[in-house]
Amino acid sequence: MASTRIAVIGDVHHGRDTPTKRGSRALPLLEQFVAEVNGAGFDAVIDLGDRISDEDPERDRLLQSDVAMCFAKLDARRHHVSGNHDVAMFTLADNEAILDRPCGSRALVIGQVRCVFWQPDVRLTRERGLHLSPGDLERLVQLLAQDDRPTLLVSHVPLSGHAQTGNYYFEANPDHATYAEGAAIRAAIANAPGPVVALAGHVHWNTLTTVDGTPHITLQSLTETFISGDAAGAFGVLEIDGEDLRWTVHGREPLLLTLPWPKAKSKWRAPLPCFAAAGAA
Template sequence: MTKTRIAVVADVHHGRDTPTKKGSAALPLLSRFVDRADEHDAVIDLGDRISDVNPEQDRVLQMAVVEQFKRLRVPRHHVSGNHDRALLSLEENERLLDAPSRDRVAEIGNVRIAFWQPDVSLSPQRGFHLADGDLAALSALLDDDRPTLLVSHVPLARTSQSGNYYFENNPGHATYAESDAIRSVLAAAPCPVVAIAGHVHWNTLTVVDGTPHITLQSLTEAFISGAASECSAVLEIDGDILRWSVLGLEPFAVTLPWKRSKSKWMAPLASFSERSRGAVF
């Protein structure tokens, strides 16, 4: 069986520096990533390519990032994040990318990959909410019994944000308010799923109902290391094994089964206080 190797980058955030994001380092770091990525079968960009300013400047920032991605000789695949979509439409992002950034399925090597592009609108007052049709689109993407890598910008599991600079006190901005409904769609899907995302600016693994959810640190985030993290990942699927290896100042590695069939977890117990015979654990 052929080994598939995919280079992954998240949250490039080309633009201004902030106390935690080193946007001025984005293009040199992305250039280094692109140079290495041609050794792989494909590249996945998890979105938030820029830090938004205004529509005119955002187009300039996006084009500078896209010029780096266009140097790739291997196929590239994109989703768009909340900063990409803050002031530019999905259609304009696709025009600038010269590539799709909406719901679709692709095959890289022998790996089926579903790219989900739900609503990523965000404001300081309003967290993430799905738009009409987003859940149905997710269900349609997963209507296949082959193992599937599910790619989105926003993480789909309600992972603890304790210690996260951005989201410990803003958990509604770290995932969708409809995360329970998303969980139900994933549990009902006929295919085993591994989900990857960016957005939360740190490396995590959470397993819910047998589905691993992985997040990748931002290329330019500094709240953990004190400098731009330089993080990117290599995802390798070799037979029945998935390996996820993060390079940079915050290395992280996970080895998981690449399951060929769906496993069903038992539904969680009701609250112990509601059980007539008390807790059993």
């Protein structure tokens, strides 16, 4: 079986510099990514969202248009989801119009790989945290249930509920790193007819977490500095050859992982109850 090669980028954060993001370097780094990807034989490019750092509606439209013009230079087909910064001032439909590409929840095949792009509510404020809107979970269940083939599940926000210990943004704010309905989301993934590998951005670091037999991968931001001290310049290459999944992160924080591309559904046994509570009973 021919291998499928997908280039992945996320959390571009084009815009102002902050103490931990080099937003002013986003476009040059994105142009460099486009140059490296073009002509390299990729089946597709996936953008994990948060293309800008939101400021105000007028400024955000200019920033999104800048990023969209860079993405339009890609030779390979591109696929987008939108992040919380992308919808702070605009609707999902606004993002789709600027990108000239869909951002909503959908299923499609890239090369030999079935992909589900899940676009739940990603609105986020300091007070609100992340919460699904009505219909979001049902849409995920529906998309996963359509096919029992191994599936790459793509979202902006990670779905594993993995620990944020040491994360500059989220150690003290874990409710901003994943959804309040995380247990129901993971149950939907566990109950899907086929095996799943999940891919996300948002948390600005490279991680691998396996929950209930499902590997969850996150990609570092293109412009984040809190780990290496300078813009990470991160982008990922996902290669699936029918037997293995190889995940390579390029940039200042490189990573190389090889995992089995799952052929069959795997589900862990339910965790034991609290020992203290069981002893008391």
